[in-house]
Amino acid sequence: MPNSDPTPPPASIALTALDIPHRVFTHTGPVHSLEQAAEERNQYPEQVIRSILFRLAAGEYAMALIAGPRQISWKSLRRHFNQSRLSMAKPEEVLEVTGYEVGAVSPFGLPTALPMLVDQSVLDQQSVSIGSGVRATTIFIKTPDLLRALGAYQSGDFGAV
Secondary structure (H helix, E strand, O other), X not given: OOOOOOOXXXXXXXXXXXXXXXXXXXXXXXXXXXXXXXXXXXOOHHHEEEEEEEEEEOOEEXXXXXXXXXXXXXXXXXXXXXXOOOEEOOHHHHHHHHOOOOOOOOOOOOOOOOOEEEEHHHHOOOXXXXXXXXXXXXXXXXXXXXHHHHOOOEEEOOEOX
16 A cells, blocks of 8 residues: 555664665555566666665675566575675564565664675666665665765675576
8 A cells, every 4th residue: 555644664763863864755546566666667677776675694694786677586694794694584584673574675664783685686787776765665775875974884796696
């Protein structure tokens, strides 16, 4: 359901506090696919950034930002974290760790800081849309502003070939 609440979504509140320019966009109905989201946002699928939470160990998590249809490379992530095992966080872990439901996850407005990985596919875009913390609502942001707002992050090629 679209965000009919006039209160800005959590990610927008966090970005405003950081004085980061951005724009909130709310879809008129439910979003069922990446392609639909991109089309309604007048973007390419590669401009729709997914924020994915990974469980590294008990109570230890990291978030990866990756562009649209690109998939995460498990091998690259394991190598990056020097771990033989890691997993995608379960929906209940995502909610507990980020405060957001799957499908609305944002790297901003989190209850506690997480290690952030930014895939090269994100850096290849001039502007992107990211989760806002509210389903069917997104944040439009220029990539340099996204990176400035993230503060500490690690970039690399975390996508599957």
